[in-house]
Amino acid sequence: MRRDDGQPSIVERLREARDPEALQLLVDFYAQQDLTERDGIDRLTLRRRFSRKSVVATGMHQLWQFTDEGQWTNWRGLERHHARKDPDTFWRNVRRLEDLGAIEWAYHLAEDDQPDAALVYPVALVRSGKVVPGALESVSGAWATLAAAVLHPGDDVDRFDEFDGQAPEAFTLVAPRHMGEVALVGVLRMRNRAWTTNTSRWRRIAQERAQQAVEGFRRIAEAESPASVQHMLAREPGRFTFSRPADDPPLDWEERRRRLDAVIDAREASSPSAQLDDTLNDIFGGIADFNVSSTMLQSDINSSSDQVSHGEQHDFPVVEKPSASDFADLAAEMRRRQKPAGRRAQR
Structure with a gap:
């Protein structure tokens, strides 16, 4: 079957890939997802991990640099894939679902690296290895990075150029100084989501969380360097503004x-x-x-x-x-x- 715009659907592309195990994994992921409670799939089951390095402490804030260390699973809820004793095939199918756009990664700063740690603020939405500009998570992360840049400018690196070229595998972020165990985590979730009150509630909460984070980071940036804020807004407006694609009509x-x-x-x-x-x-x-x-x-x-x-x-x-x-x-x-x-x- 094809979508209304004539492009092949994810199910059709999986059929063309001739890989029933990838289709099995897609269904298993849907069964595991809980948007309201977990923001996606439980981090105890599957998550993306980042190493952490302190940059500098200034005032009430601490700057951290996070570097991608890859994906991790404990196989809970995915036992049938673990039973095949072929982890390479499992991770290949995860990558295949990423490439097809069936799944996405939402990066969040969390209070610590435990699977049940509270999420502090969103940092990026990543699809097929690229940050999605204008997404709630990505806009929040852009302001967090800009706040970090104005709190620690100079040295031998142009902080703004570093921000402009920020890659998904490396982030410099600001956090409250008293949160000494913060961690950057990647939460897996399905790109296609149900039209339900649960999804609507999750989206409303996610938007409120991102907007609150943006307001806080903007106050930091404007207090430290208002001219730099205006420069960045003129230079990369799409990175600092929430954008929403047009709603698709309900399918008949x-x-x-x-x-x-x-x-x-x-x-x-x-x-x-x-x-x-x-x-x-x-x-x-x-x-x-x-x-x-x-x-x-x-x-x-x-x-x-x-x-x-x-x-x-x-x-x-x-x-x-x-x-x-x-x-x-x-x-x-x-x-x-x-x-x-x-x-x-x-x-």
């Missing part, structure tokens, strides 16, 4: 189901003997692939789709469709179609 799930019925019915009429294999070839790449990716995953899809509903939402932009629930609907439809013709319910 009944229309999608009718379109799928029409495809299958047309094949039944033209070539009854080949109708199942041909349809599965078009959608999943063949009945073997479909059986691997749907039979093995059905219980997980059912549990995941329970939390991916499609209620009305007004304040959260949907980035891309279809999501896990779309796949669950499609899988259920294809299973119904595999029943013998004489036993199918009449519509």
